[in-house]
Amino acid sequence: MAQGKSTFMLRQRAFIKLYLITMTEQKRLYGFKIWETLEEEFKEFGYKPQRSEIYKSLHELLDDGILKSHNVEKEGTKRQEVVVYQFKNHDEAKAYKKLLKAELDRCVGLLQKALKDNYI
Amino acid sequence: MAQGKSTFMLRQRAFIKLYLITMTEQKRLYGFKIWETLEEEFKEFGYKPQRSEIYKSLHELLDDGILKSHNVEKEGTKRQEVVVYQFKNHDEAKAYKKLLKAELDRCVGLLQKALKDNYI
């Protein structure tokens, strides 16, 4: 069996996609706002996701057929269009989250093993 | 302040280097054997490091001035040379480990936050 991709840590893109799905379940947001939100959320962990990663992750979820998008006028006076997202296939979204749960657990386990193995 | 490199997860190379330092503290091993050992260790976590990553990590530690190497005849009948490692600068090795401790903690925290944020 060929190994293919990395078997080490989960990819940043997968991590972001997980958040995007959860955020879609909770509220209607658009790319830029999502970026601001996540940046703020992760600040204390020194993680500063790139804006482009957010957009690319959103586009991947569109390509995966998990989300669909439509343009909406941003609330407020300046009539500027933003792209908001909703589920196209919620079941697949749930399946993805389930998959990521296992992957997160695996990664935590690996890191905790390293802590155990290398520090006393 | 420019951001530069990724602020997400620690790099595989750093993870391996941490183990290499610890292994150097404990026993005298050489590249191929280290690879076999780590492969076995991480099997249950689905992580299968590449042999080349081990060698590259060892070379990096040499370049960093943390380890030094010398050739030794492999114990046994076939006289084959292997490359074994010992500390050139143990203080720097310790400093590296300390750094990595913080990095591992940070990454675990980030992943656990994701578990908390995305699953109930």
Place this chain on the structure above:
DNA sequence: AGATGAACATGATGTTCATCA
């Protein structure tokens, strides 16, 4: 400035090959 996106550049890592005992 806020927002979206594409294009480009680089870095990390996987795959393959060469060599030697």
Place this chain on the structure above:
DNA sequence: TGATGAACATCATGTTCATCT
């Protein structure tokens, strides 16, 4: 086959640029 290493290829991700309101 065990062992080391380099060369090559690719993918993930960061940086820059274009466009529009």
